Amino acid sequence: MHIPFNRPFFSGKEFEFIQEAIAGWHLSGDGKFTKRCQALLENELGIAKALLTTSCTHALEMAALLLDITPGDEVIIPSFTFGSTINAFVLRGAQPVFIDVRPDTLNFNETKLEGLITPRTKAIVVVHYAGVACEMDTILKVARRYELPVVEDNAHGLFGKYRGQYLGTFGCLATQSFHETKNFTCGEGGALLINDPQYIERAEIIREKGTNRSLFFRGQVDKYTWVDIGSSYLPSDILAAFLYAQLQAKEDIQSRRKRIWNYYNAHLGDWAASVGAQLPSVPEECKQPYHMYYLLLPTLEQRTAFINHLNAHNINSVFHYLPLHLSKMGRQFGCKEGDCPVTENVSDRLVRLPFYNDLAESDQARVVAAVKTFDCQESCVSKAAPVNARATSDDVL
């Protein structure tokens, strides 16, 4: 039996809630399920405002609009992230300034931040990789000193914490993803979390095609009209109904994921030590939401051979981000090899193991057994391209 890298999960109430949305004759955005999801996020996280969006990508685009990014502004951002994180700002004309990551958590290297700030810096964007927090104390201290806004791309990190505080509540703005590969999903979806209330009214306008429609529905204006730039960033209430079922099942989903993560971690430590592989690092001050389990193999050749080896056992594993500074777009911004050496190194060596809410322990045992039969020495001589190692783009998200 094939073990996929990811499989969507149904918590039980998705169809019931979708039927309810349909029966209520409200299929467009901002119906009762959108409001329920937003209220749940606001209450759980203790934030000023959550707005559901069509994706994390779109929430990031909203953040760039809200921060008034204009051509020539510099945005400091990790190279080890998904293209959307930077694309949202480049769409507004920003110049990316790529920061390297730490070799332990693969997060934004806070010690390099101050050296990258210039008079043109307009924003700092952090990514909590695998839902393990960046070193927010240091990052916020530097940001405050230079009066720079911080945006958290928290695509992986919903319900993760740093020093007891939820991720997504540190920056003035934060973004979430509800893509199929995330802990909580509605297929494609996201949210903008607004911690600084000065952004709320304009965020509602940007999300509603640049109109003050939200104010109109709250009776605050007597007609609505085009008042700003914007786009259509609100999802259908059918998707919100699906998502609400998932968010309601938070305890069940998180405990399943915790079990899966702990199983890998408990069973792969000895093997990793014997072959020189690295397991994920979760600092004490971070409470992770168990988004993914990854290994860092010693070399690119070994990672390639490892993915081939698991494929031969009918198990799909995938690599993750390719360094953005070395992408076609990154090079157009003048970036080159050596700019972010840790990113270049870990990007070559990282592999993600199958991880989804109903991954059975027996299947995990098969993954672990297959990993343990991987001959790291032998693989050093094999430079073959990975068979099927390039997973579908859905997998790689």
Ligand SMILES: Cc1ncc(COP(=O)(O)O)c(C=O)c1O
């Ligand atoms: C760090 C990060 N940011 C943003 C995104 C984009 O998310 P979405 O597919 O919801 O637009 C992803 C995709 O997984 C991601 O990994």
